[in-house]
Amino acid sequence: MRRLLLPAALVAASFFAGMVVTGRIGPSEQATAQPATPAAQAPVAPAPRSAVPGGPLPELADIAELVIPSVVNISAMGSRQMRLPFGFVDEQPTQSAGSGVVIRKSGDVGYILTNAHVIGDATQLSVVLWNRRERTAELVGIDPYADLALLRVKDPSLQPVIWGDSARLRVAEWVMAVGNPYQLGETVTLGIVSAVGRTNPQMSVVADYIQTDAAINPGNSGGALVNRRGELVGINTWIYSESGGYQGIGFAVPSNLARDVAAQLEKFGKVQRGTISGIIRIAPLNPGLAQDLNVTSTDGVVVYRMRRSGDAWAAGVRAGDVIVGFNGTGIRNTEEFERSMLTAPVGSVATLRVRRAREEFDIKVPITEAPLRTQ
Template identity: 40%
Template sequence: MKRFAVAQTLIPISILSALIGGAIFIYSCSFANADRPEKGSITFGAVKKTPISSAAQFTPFRTMFADIAEKVVPTVVQVIPTKIDTVIFSNNPFYQFFGDPFGLNDFMGKRQQQRRVPPVEKREYKQQGLGSGVIVSADGYILTNYHVVAGADEIEIKTSDNRSFEADVIGTDSLSDVAVVKIKEKVNDLPVAYLGDSDKLRPGDWAIAIGNPFSLASSVTLGIVSALGRTTGNSNNYQNFIQTDAAINPGNSGGALVNIEGELVGINTMIYTQSGGYMGIGFAIPINMARKIMEDLIYEGKVNRGWLGVMIQDIDPATREAFNLSPETKGVLIGDVFKGQPADNAGIRRGDIVISVNNHPVRSANDLRNSIAAIHPGEKVPLEIIRNNKKLILNVTLTERGSNKLYQSTKTGSNNENTEKEEHAAYLGITAANLTLELSQKAGVDKDTKGVVIIEIDPNSQVAQEGINQFDIILEINKKPVSSLKDFKSLTKNLKTGESIIFLLQRQGNTFFKAFKIR
């Protein structure tokens, strides 16, 4: 009974609560509706623009970048490569591998020739990529990256006005990451980019990147030229990148980098990233370099690069001091000259320092490599060099490098001592020995090579830190020849801490200089 009485009391309370809640809801709704303002009774935003004073010279900035984009965007296209994989399926793999193991065909009276592998089915799987390209001629030539079109079976071009075309690859150059494609259809009215002069760029110049990142067509990003002459560490490729902080992302490859005049100055090619996306460091191929390669591919079907026939290296402070060069001197050190090649024929020697090619200064090994490569084989060009602190000009007729060809150093000869007695001498953590027949074989050099061989290096020594290795051949010390341990001892015995020393070394058939201050 008591329990029942409690239940009777709870029911009216719950009903009362519901009634009160409903009343509150109705009241609040009616109050909100009654309190709403009439349309148009509120003024949104300030009545007057905030007065902002700006110098008259900044007025053109209001539309400058939009004006550039309006003109340049139509010259940048989407390049859509498609790779097609064909897979063959058998409808009955049991028959394909085992035939008729139970003899059913014979039992049913079927003739032997009727036994066949079941029909096969071919299926094509298409995988699409996405990149960008720049229209460089009204009849449909397009400049893009090698890595955008490499391995493509089909290429589709989409313009900014939504037209679509099929295209063929005209030529590619993997060493510079440049490719040229051409629209198959006959066209003559395409918008064309104006090719500027990338040699005139300076760090700090405005840079505008246009492309199709992440399939977002005709995207425009703004930045500056961060640096010039960048490389990414692959010494086999020809690199002279423009670095920019204009946002470049996957899909921008092959797109345009333009200057403040709307001139094409680079072809966007790669980014530095730890996340897979933009981190403020992008790279573009200078248009002067890309144009030369493009013209070779279109007119000749391949890239023809000049060949000098030397081993080269940058000049570090220790090398500069060892060669008595002034701090202002910029150039490239010749580490080796290949026998019978253009440099050898022109009289260039190991130890020469090249300071200009064709009247254009060179400041690094990469500069020299690119400068020579940009000159067609057969052309005669002046090289300005420093030899024994004197400037000389030598005329060199460049050739084309032969593929898979081995080149021999100019300076080899008979070892004066030609001794089989293995003596040792130590200096700076180096243990050296005369080049006996056995040691010549271990070091992989000709038995008649002049020099002494490093048979052991203290791993904690300065020479080990400088990158000198076991079985390197010492050919010279401080530009004096080393034919034996006697020479080695004579040239090292009076050297003191703080002085510069420069070795001429041979490793795997190539010679190079290594200089440092003795600690």
């Protein structure tokens, strides 16, 4: 079953793990220049090309030394209310832990990106830096839709990571995970990109995850996934596991999405997510429902329930309509529709392609700000 690395009591929060890997893969042999070959001599075969884009893998220890100072251990403390018999309420302290990545520094002030589920509802946050210094952290903002949170910390020794371009990742490319599994401290594991563009609506409808086999365990949530140049390409977030531990299937939020979310959190304290006012519930379109609605295809989503006082009703959307397009892009299922809404600019006007019985037409509706989703 899928398990999100959620913060639990004491040590059970989101953590990634594995043994420290520092090794080296040597470069491919290079052919040296040859003098002119006599006619009788067989031609020299060309030198083999390196199988790794951009050259051989560098010394892994160098990458680890570059990245480890940018990864911190996060402790989140709070409380939760427990209902007792006879109407009494008891407040229990909670503590969870995870990892974070220093992404920017201005003077002595640095910004640390982590997972939203590492923070939860904590009221006290602290981080332990690479040099064992412990500092109080301030929450800047949370985007629960992408499961990311931004913290602010003051310390002159903060060392920001170098951003990478997750769009350039290739399947089977080497990557390294750095984090604090089980509160062990800086731990480095090595693996490859197993896949890109993985989706999981139960985790997030706005993220296309990077899948990796680099060892990840509870505690690595919010830690760094870096490429062969030590550049940040992902924020380690969750694993697929039937045991609760590492099974070679981990997932990271791509750095391009993480970078955009972090910039908005720093500037606004939140990420503006879009919605269409008045649409309360949508449903997938199955063959039976398509027949009832007198439509010929199962592509799209059904407006199942709506409110007459909202923008959707005023624009002409009705319950039973099938939405098959959003701003010129086809909609096949509920996840695609939700992602289109959430990522649409607030204040813009979206064009919905609507199928009603045998007719198909466009309806323009305004995009308003979605309410903040709780963890």
